[in-house]
Amino acid sequence: MRRQRYLTGLLAAFILLGIWILLSRWISGGIIPSPLQVARSFDLKAFTPNFIVSLGRVVISLAVAILAAVPMGLFLGQNPAWDKWIAPMIFLTYPIPKIVFLPIFFILLGIGNVSKVALIALIVFYQILVTTRDGSRSVKKPFIDALVTLGGGPLDIYRHVIVPACLPAILTSLRISIGTSVAILFFVESFATRSGLGNLILDAWGMADYPMMFVGIIGMSVLGISLYEIVEILERKLCKWAQL
Amino acid sequence: MIQVKHLRFAYPGGVEVLIDVSFGVGKGESCAVIGPSGCGKTTLLYLIAGLLPLQEGNIRVNGAAITRGNIPMILQDYGLFPWKTVWENVAMGLILKHIPRREIEERITPILDELGLAPFVAFYPSQLSGGQRQRVAIARVLAMNPSLILMDEPFSSLDAMTREHLQRLLAQIWIRHQITFIIVTHSIEEATFLGKKIIVLSRRPARIQAIVDNPRAGDPAYRSSNAFFETSSRLRDTLFSISQDPTP
Numbered sequence: 202m203r204r205q206r207y208l209t210g211l212l213a214a215f216i217l218l219g220i221w222i223l224l225s226r227w228i229s230g231g232i233i234p235s236p237l238q239v240a241r242s243f244d245l246k247a248f249t250p251n252f253i254v255s256l257g258r259v260v261i262s263l264a265v266a267i268l269a270a271v272p273m274g275l276f277l278g279q280n281p282a283w284d285k286w287i288a289p290m291i292f293l294t295y296p297i298p299k300i301v302f303l304p305i306f307f308i309l310l311g312i313g314n315v316s317k318v319a320l321i322a323l324i325v326f327y328q329i330l331v332t333t334r335d336g337s338r339s340v341k342k343p344f345i346d347a348l349v350t351l352g353g354g355p356l357d358i359y360r361h362v363i364v365p366a367c368l369p370a371i372l373t374s375l376r377i378s379i380g381t382s383v384a385i386l387f388f389v390e391s392f393a394t395r396s397g398l399g400n401l402i403l404d405a406w407g408m409a410d411y412p413m414m415f416v417g418i419i420g421m422s423v424l425g426i427s428l429y430e431i432v433e434i435l436e437r438k439l440c441k442w443a444q445l
Numbered sequence: 446m447i448q449v450k451h452l453r454f455a456y457p458g459g460v461e462v463l464i465d466v467s468f469g470v471g472k473g474e475s476c477a478v479i480g481p482s483g484c485g486k487t488t489l490l491y492l493i494a495g496l497l498p499l500q501e502g503n504i505r506v507n508g509a510a511i512t513r514g515n516i517p518m519i520l521q522d523y524g525l526f527p528w529k530t531v532w533e534n535v536a537m538g539l540i541l542k543h544i545p546r547r548e549i550e551e552r553i554t555p556i557l558d559e560l561g562l563a564p565f566v567a568f569y570p571s572q573l574s575g576g577q578r579q580r581v582a583i584a585r586v587l588a589m590n591p592s593l594i595l596m597d598e599p600f601s602s603l604d605a606m607t608r609e610h611l612q613r614l615l616a617q618i619w620i621r622h623q624i625t626f627i628i629v630t631h632s633i634e635e636a637t638f639l640g641k642k643i644i645v646l647s648r649r650p651a652r653i654q655a656i657v658d659n660p661r662a663g664d665p666a667y668r669s670s671n672a673f674f675e676t677s678s679r680l681r682d683t684l685f686s687i688s689q690d691p692t693p
Contacts, residue, residue: 343520350494350518351538351589361537365528442528442569 234412242412255398262321270329278337299324312393321385325378336370369443372436383425446472446625453501461650462488473623477640485651486629494518517586518595524582525570532566538589553588560584576607596628616663637677
């Protein structure tokens with residue numbers, strides 16, 4: 202099963218590489234450089250610090266969002282009295298494109314990492330919160346009753362029932378959030394920074410250094426795919442029961 | 446062992462479910478509760494388990510008021526946690542009591558062997574058959590070494606053969622471990638085979654319609670005897686008269 206997954210993944214990578222080579226030949230002006238040109242302009246010394254900065258921003262943002270959204274979602278899902286008051290606030294603010302608050306974040310939190318991390322965290326917070334709250338709300342009451350009859354208290358209910366029951370939903374929301382957070386990362390790294398893959402891409406674009414621009418694009422892709430794969434591994438380890 | 450006195454319960458909105466329900470079950474005795482669908486059998490069990498708050502009347506186990514989480518219960522469908530293995534499910538009650546793993550192992554291994562679950566300890570509930578799942582549920586309550594077990598239609602979703610097999614297994618456990626149990630069922634035959642005392646509830650709001658003494662319950666030979674069929678017919682007639690009764 203796993204071997205087949207790797208084989209199909211490898212096949213998909215080859216197909217994408219083929220499409221890239223074809224596009225680099227068809228589109229003139231060097232806008233799409235060939236994989237070989239990109240490999241030649243890859244500079245580990247320039248790439249690594251930018252990759253680490255971007256990775257740090259995304260990971261910290263996701264961690265902040267998870268730490269805030271998961272407990273809140275689990276609690277709201279189990280406490281309709283609180284949910285009744287908080288849900289309208291969530292649903293009124295959920296559709297607002299939070300990215301427009303970037304200038305306000307820059308003014309309030311400065312132009313450093315804090316504002317960037319805060320904006321990414323805020324955006325993915327909603328995705329994780331809504332999914333976790335819905336997951337927690339749908340936990341069947343007989344599971345809780347069963348634990349109570351075995352002597353489980355309120356914290357045991359969260360530990361042994363609510364959290365494991367919601368874990369597949371939480372990890373799914375995390376997977377979706379990874380895509381979102383990398384996209385926002387590019388946006389926030391386009392302003393007021395001299396570091397990060399977003400900055401590397403925009404700098405290279407400004408200098409018409411398309412191979413270097415592609416180094417940044419591939420770096421962003423590797424970042425997203427790596428985090429996605431980590432969540433996949435976590436899901437396989439922690440939610441075996443849901444994959445049977 | 447357990448005394449239920451003048452129990453009255455209504456759901457929010459004033460829907461009365463139980464009216465003046467009183468009965469007693471002796472130590473090591475089995476009690477089956479039967480009645481029309483939706484009459485309040487499960488509510489009665491949830492009140493005894495402490496999962497619902499008492500409104501009127503009282504329930505005493507060995508002379509003491511009931512407390513939540515002290516009486517293990519086997520539920521119809523959702524009793525097992527799908528995210529825990531058979532071992533973890535069976536050990537759950539002991540894990541909650543913070544008993545060391547070695548002691549848990551010592552306590553549950555004979556139970557897993559007795560119920561034929563030893564080869565499945567690493568399985569998840571979704572990998573088991575319905576009958577195996579209910580055996581896990583039985584093992585889980587036995588691991589708690591309880592004096593009283595509550596069961597809410599534990600075999601209702603099983604096929605006839607598996608149900609009969611598990612009823613026999615339960616009767617053996619009851620005799621061997623001398624555990625008091627109260628089983629809620631909608632099956633007349635199940636009530637007759639498992640209940641030394643059979644409580645028949647009326648339609649909602651439920652009152653006790655009849656209490657039938659059934660001394661041969663649990664005896665495998667009883668199932669094919671005339672006495673079994675006579676008791677079953679008496680129960681059937683009582684339930685039929687309840688369903689025909691126009692008064693609530």
